[in-house]
Amino acid sequence: MALDNMKTTGFTQVGTTPNRPDGLDKVTGRARFGADVTAPGMLHAVIVRSPHAHARIKRIDTSKAEALAGVKGIVTRADFATGLTGENWNILENVMASDTALYDGHAVAAVAATSALTARDAAKLVEVEYEILPHVTDVDKAMAPDAPVIRAGAADGSVPEGQHPNVVRYHESGHGDVQAGFDEADLVIEDHFTTEATHQGYIEPHACLGILGGDGKGELWCCTQGHWNVQKICAALLGLETANLRVTASEIGGGFGGKTAVFIEPVALALARKTNKPVKLVMPRADVFKATGPTASTSMDIKIGMKKDGTITAAQGVFRLQGGAFPGAPADMTAMCAFAPYALSNVHQVGYDVMSNRPKQAAYRAPGSPMAAFAVESVIDELCGQLGLDPIEVRLKNASKEGTKASYGPTFQRIGLVETLEAAKAHPHYSAPLKPGQGRGISCGFWFNHGGETAVSLALSEDGTAQLAVGTPDIGGSRASMALMAAEELGIPYENIRVTIADTATLGYNEVSHGSRVTYASGLATIEAARDAVKKLCGRAAAKWGIPEDAVKWENGCAVPSGPNAGDFDPLPMAEITANMGATGGPIVGHFEATPEGAGVSFATHIVDAEVDPETGKTSVVRYTVVQDAGKAIHPTYVEGQFQGGAAQGIGWALNEEYIYGDDGRLQNALFLDYRIPVASDLPMIDTVIIEVPNPGHPYGVRGVGETSICPPLAAIANAVSAAAAVRLRQLPMSPPRILEALEQKRDG
Amino acid sequence: MSKIHVTTTVNGDEVEFLCDPRETVLDVLRDRLGMTGSKEGCGTGDCGACSITLDGRLVCSCLVLGAEAEGREIETVEGIATGEDLHPLQQKFIEYAALQCGICTPGILVATKALLEKNPDPTETEVRYWLAGNLCRCTGYDKIIRAVMDTAADMREAS
Numbered sequence: 001m002a003l004d005n006m007k008t009t010g011f012t013q014v015g016t017t018p019n020r021p022d023g024l025d026k027v028t029g030r031a032r033f034g035a036d037v038t039a040p041g042m043l044h045a046v047i048v049r050s051p052h053a054h055a056r057i058k059r060i061d062t063s064k065a066e067a068l069a070g071v072k073g074i075v076t077r078a079d080f081a082t083g084l085t086g087e088n089w090n091i092l093e094n095v096m097a098s099d100t101a102l103y104d105g106h107a108v109a110a111v112a113a114t115s116a117l118t119a120r121d122a123a124k125l126v127e128v129e130y131e132i133l134p135h136v137t138d139v140d141k142a143m144a145p146d147a148p149v150i151r152a153g154a155a156d157g158s159v160p161e162g163q164h165p166n167v168v169r170y171h172e173s174g175h176g177d178v179q180a181g182f183d184e185a186d187l188v189i190e191d192h193f194t195t196e197a198t199h200q201g202y203i204e205p206h207a208c209l210g211i212l213g214g215d216g217k218g219e220l221w222c223c224t225q226g227h228w229n230v231q232k233i234c235a236a237l238l239g240l241e242t243a244n245l246r247v248t249a250s251e252i253g254g255g256f257g258g259k260t261a262v263f264i265e266p267v268a269l270a271l272a273r274k275t276n277k278p279v280k281l282v283m284p285r286a287d288v289f290k291a292t293g294p295t296a297s298t299s300m301d302i303k304i305g306m307k308k309d310g311t312i313t314a315a316q317g318v319f320r321l322q323g324g325a326f327p328g329a330p331a332d333m334t335a336m337c338a339f340a341p342y343a344l345s346n347v348h349q350v351g352y353d354v355m356s357n358r359p360k361q362a363a364y365r366a367p368g369s370p371m372a373a374f375a376v377e378s379v380i381d382e383l384c385g386q387l388g389l390d391p392i393e394v395r396l397k398n399a400s401k402e403g404t405k406a407s408y409g410p411t412f413q414r415i416g417l418v419e420t421l422e423a424a425k426a427h428p429h430y431s432a433p434l435k436p437g438q439g440r441g442i443s444c445g446f447w448f449n450h451g452g453e454t455a456v457s458l459a460l461s462e463d464g465t466a467q468l469a470v471g472t473p474d475i476g477g478s479r480a481s482m483a484l485m486a487a488e489e490l491g492i493p494y495e496n497i498r499v500t501i502a503d504t505a506t507l508g509y510n511e512v513s514h515g516s517r518v519t520y521a522s523g524l525a526t527i528e529a530a531r532d533a534v535k536k537l538c539g540r541a542a543a544k545w546g547i548p549e550d551a552v553k554w555e556n557g558c559a560v561p562s563g564p565n566a567g568d569f570d571p572l573p574m575a576e577i578t579a580n581m582g583a584t585g586g587p588i589v590g591h592f593e594a595t596p597e598g599a600g601v602s603f604a605t606h607i608v609d610a611e612v613d614p615e616t617g618k619t620s621v622v623r624y625t626v627v628q629d630a631g632k633a634i635h636p637t638y639v640e641g642q643f644q645g646g647a648a649q650g651i652g653w654a655l656n657e658e659y660i661y662g663d664d665g666r667l668q669n670a671l672f673l674d675y676r677i678p679v680a681s682d683l684p685m686i687d688t689v690i691i692e693v694p695n696p697g698h699p700y701g702v703r704g705v706g707e708t709s710i711c712p713p714l715a716a717i718a719n720a721v722s723a724a725a726a727v728r729l730r731q732l733p734m735s736p737p738r739i740l741e742a743l744e745q746k747r748d749g
Numbered sequence: 750m751s752k753i754h755v756t757t758t759v760n761g762d763e764v765e766f767l768c769d770p771r772e773t774v775l776d777v778l779r780d781r782l783g784m785t786g787s788k789e790g791c792g793t794g795d796c797g798a799c800s801i802t803l804d805g806r807l808v809c810s811c812l813v814l815g816a817e818a819e820g821r822e823i824e825t826v827e828g829i830a831t832g833e834d835l836h837p838l839q840q841k842f843i844e845y846a847a848l849q850c851g852i853c854t855p856g857i858l859v860a861t862k863a864l865l866e867k868n869p870d871p872t873e874t875e876v877r878y879w880l881a882g883n884l885c886r887c888t889g890y891d892k893i894i895r896a897v898m899d900t901a902a903d904m905r906e907a908s
Contacts, residue, residue: 017846019843019844020843020846022851023842023843024835024843025851026843026848026851026854027829027835027839027842027843027848027851027854027858028786028826028827028829028830028835028839029784029785029786029787029825029826029827029855030786031851032785033785033788033852035779035785035788035789036779036785115769116776116780117769117771117772200886201884201886202850202852202886203788203790203796203798203850203852203853203884203885203886204788204790204850204852205789205790251850251851251852252850253788253790253850253851253852253853254849254850254852254886254887255850256886282789284792285790285791285792285793285796475849475850476849476850476887477846477849637845637846637892638846638849640846640892641846641849641887641888641892644888644889644891644892645849645886645887645888645889647889648888648889648890649886649889671791671793671795672790672791672793672795672796672884673793673795677884677886678889678890679880679881679882679883679884680876680877680878680880680881680883680885680890680893680894681874681877681878681880681881682881683877683889683890683891685891685894685895686889686891
């Protein structure tokens, strides 16, 4: 059901594309990111990490390091809280190992010294004696009966009996009778797919500056997607009272999910407490690769049945996700997203969350959905090919619509998948001729989107400008969309809104910037806070005019009588009301605090043309079009940016990016030279089409746009490669050696 | 280890500093001169976030030692604008939303300014290859390339 205060037409500011409020800071070098602040007397810290994939820590000797001039303090696990349980224990164990190093790069100690070079020298002097244990880094091997156990007792009650202890979570969902569905099909295809772990690849390494005194009061500056989460976790891991730790989010140099997690902040605070000095900790890039972020790697089995007319009769998927040395791989979300684009009578999906000797996986843009889409959309493409059907027509025939019972359970409200498919079909790209050696692929993608705890405050200034405080770090221009929404409601110029990302002491709890929630939830909160302020402004006008509050309405930035019966008064501009705030009742501040739950799901359809070089196996993406439902694009240029960025990350995932582990369990490509994300010369322009099917759960119809854009590229490119070179790659990335191998196999028959 | 005394020029101003022989120009800029506009994304010359020009030549400042700056001329992102007037590239990057998070932006601006000084009329392919050493993870480069091409066109028209 749509909100009764919904506005979908007549916008004066929303939908325009003004310059972002923080533009000047970002192009002049003035913006302050995680590593850009200092404090008087500050120390520099370095973390000592395990070089082994799995090893018992027998002894840590810090005496030589402590003896080095300039070293001020060293911490190990003994310097953190004890008695933690659940996810807090998992996070602490990941932040600083207790008795066992669980992956190559696992933190075991940390040093603070008067300079970064001294800290680096001292870290090398910390002696750690290890007893090497057997390890496993592959998901299928980690589930095998003879696999080493990462940690006994880590599984929860969801896991069926008979599974290896490394299987720690289990998900199963669906409806109908898949066997009956497969029996009805004219063609059933079943295939196995794998994807390698990838890293979010933000260009800014994790960085923070921590201050913590003997009184248990502290301050923390860090690059994070969510500083209230950092506050809560650091307080738990250090045994502090939450309110005594004030956390400020710096500008953030990319996150993509990877900065929703906590890695170094508790370490900096522990060192600050131990040394009684501010401590700065900046991760080297190799540490970022080894100890933060990556996605789960996957092993998947997909079976889909189709009739000759393109009707999907049944779909079934098994998704095994390797999530590193802790529970948490998004096996459930992978399974739930897999078949969401399709209205299916018979569907069944199973997910396994599997531990291995790799870093604890972290969210990466629509966690799990891109991998599932790769497998499912590849099989649908094969079915279309073998049955001689157009891939867009088949998807239209089976597309989820309003009222469809989703593959993962609920019934869809108004959604825009059909609109994206129709727009893709009508786009000149879809009918453009291809050159020899090129192939075209398409794919759909789905993400849930999210609401979450949100608090916003909008304080009006005496000159009629407004200060908007939000709690969601601005990852990609969200200050601009927040200012647009506030300006729209208040009826004042966009430039008169100053947006600040408030610290944890200023607002109530804000969930992290994740789940494509910022424009949806902080946007909704901004609109509601502005409406709250408007109500108060109208009240001041009513008092001045001596008429009831409900006889005043707000129009074009002014209070006006709501009708002829209310009286005859000249419009009262906001600045005239705020100029006298102190004398008419005090400061005017609009608030909104809630957990919005109407985040509308989002779908996309991507079209890609690829060219495969038969001699080198290199795949080039020559044309790319993203069509996605944004619900309502608040700042269309930044919506396009999200579409393009997701597509580019998906291209990297599809073609190049992968974590490569040696037989010794060590990560072999922990730098950007060897973990190659797309560079400018790898990519074409990325065309975008914004579809606007309003989300009934947002006052302007907004749907989150950040994540869905990474879901289709993996499959779209695999389908294009299949069309270009007549080889079906079921393993990502489709790197040149894998393509060459597939071409050779085809030649050899 | 004793420190080295260096005299150099940064954005037209003569500066002096003492540095450890192991410190890079990037370390010196950020930690000794307080100029944090240049970013460290990798420390291995792969990401370009620390791009500066040294005697007019585009380099990764993480790959040059502080001691090597003696007698040289360094230009950083902080020197691109003239007072309050943004360089046309800076203006266009804001207008085109050619940045999302903005961490790669200083390096990309330094690199593209160096490109346009060398080649005022680059092709799209030339811009893409020139920027191949500057990683951006947010934008997919589309809006960056458009901003550079259109700035180059504006600057040609203005000159």
